[in-house]
Amino acid sequence: MGLKIFLVVVVGLVAAAQISLASTVPAFLWSPDFSSVELKESVNYQVMSPKDLANSVISQGGWSHLLCSGSQHEHRVDLAIVFVGRELHSSDVAGNKHVDRALMNLLKVSFTRSNFSMAFPYVAPSEEETMENLLVSGFKEACGHGLGVSNVAFSESCSIEGGDFQKLGNLHSINDHLFSRMEKRTKGETDLVVLCHGGTQSMKELNPPCPESEIMNEVISTVEQSGAKYAALYVSDPFISIRYPGYRELERFLAESAAVNASTNSKGCDEVCKIKSSLLEGVLVGIVLLLILLSGLCCMMGIDTPTRFEVPQDN
Numbered sequence: 550m551g552l553k554i555f556l557v558v559v560v561g562l563v564a565a566a567q568i569s570l571a572s573t574v575p576a577f578l579w580s581p582d583f584s585s586v587e588l589k590e591s592v593n594y595q596v597m598s599p600k601d602l603a604n605s606v607i608s609q610g611g612w613s614h615l616l617c618s619g620s621q622h623e624h625r626v627d628l629a630i631v632f633v634g635r636e637l638h639s640s641d642v643a644g645n646k647h648v649d650r651a652l653m654n655l656l657k658v659s660f661t662r663s664n665f666s667m668a669f670p671y672v673a674p675s676e677e678e679t680m681e682n683l684l685v686s687g688f689k690e691a692c693g694h695g696l697g698v699s700n701v702a703f704s705e706s707c708s709i710e711g712g713d714f715q716k717l718g719n720l721h722s723i724n725d726h727l728f729s730r731m732e733k734r735t736k737g738e739t740d741l742v743v744l745c746h747g748g749t750q751s752m753k754e755l756n757p758p759c760p761e762s763e764i765m766n767e768v769i770s771t772v773e774q775s776g777a778k779y780a781a782l783y784v785s786d787p788f789i790s791i792r793y794p795g796y797r798e799l800e801r802f803l804a805e806s807a808a809v810n811a812s813t814n815s816k817g818c819d820e821v822c823k824i825k826s827s828l829l830e831g832v833l834v835g836i837v838l839l840l841i842l843l844s845g846l847c848c849m850m851g852i853d854t855p856t857r858f859e860v861p862q863d864n
Contacts, residue, residue, distance in 0.1 A: 579663035580780035603687025618697025627777040637785035651762035680786035703743035
């Protein structure tokens with residue numbers, strides 16, 4: 550049944566070509582261990598803002614029992630995970646050849662094999678604020694009395710304003726945090742972890758980050774190995790470079806520096822270069838002389854002269 554719902558999402562994306570898919574992103578909500586509503590699988594085809602998405606996750610997705618203070622639920626999970634990617638657009642779910650297939654397969658498996666899942670194919674990101682910041686603030690507003698989770702942590706690549714949140718530097722520290730919280734967490738408490746792929750903090754590292762699919766797969770495997778029950782939300786935010794033009798300036802600076810270095814290195818000519826240039830000049834001169842010779846021979850062969858001359862007669 551979950552596979553049918555996922556296929557319905559894909560078909561709906563293809564059928565809704567009139568919607569500007571380039572400016573919307575998909576979001577997927579799932580949980581193998583938690584369900585608080587009678588509807589186990591659903592798809593919301595409305596174009597919504599990140600704040601609307603947060604409100605839907607709280608109300609329709611049942612996260613009010615996980616994140617809001619004062620709420621009690623017999624099937625609370627230990628961990629609520631928010632993955633914020635930087636790649637997918639809504640059109641990518643419909644089969645764009647440039648999409649990360651490993652990421653799509655991971656989302657498909659997670660979505661279809663969970664006890665509860667929801668899909669939001671059309672989320673319109675803001676160009677002024679990051680998706681993670683809007684989601685966390687949206688969770689607080691939807692709860693009314695603020696977040697009631699025992700611990701909130703987010704990766705350094707996330708940009709979240711306000712709040713005394715714990716920062717996680719890399720994938721190793723994320724895994725250590727998940728295992729340590731499993732030991733320290735009181736029964737009935739829920740932690741919130743927000744993980745972002747790339748972002749402004751990643752500018753400090755020149756090496757490209759790991760693919761989203763590897764990070765998500767590693768985190769989910771760690772959570773499952775720890776024995777924690779979890780609910781997960783994935784949403785993309787590919788407009789990070791639009792909000793932070795400094796990141797694009799850095800990329801442009803590195804590209805221009807590489808081009809300048811390449812042009813500088815190409816100005817010098819070593820011994821091999823001089824030999825090749827001399828040979829090339831000789832070949833060109835030889836070709837020109839050969840053409841002149843052939844042209845002269847053709848002209849001489851074209852002259853029609855008599856084979857014998859008559860003897861002049863004496864008067």
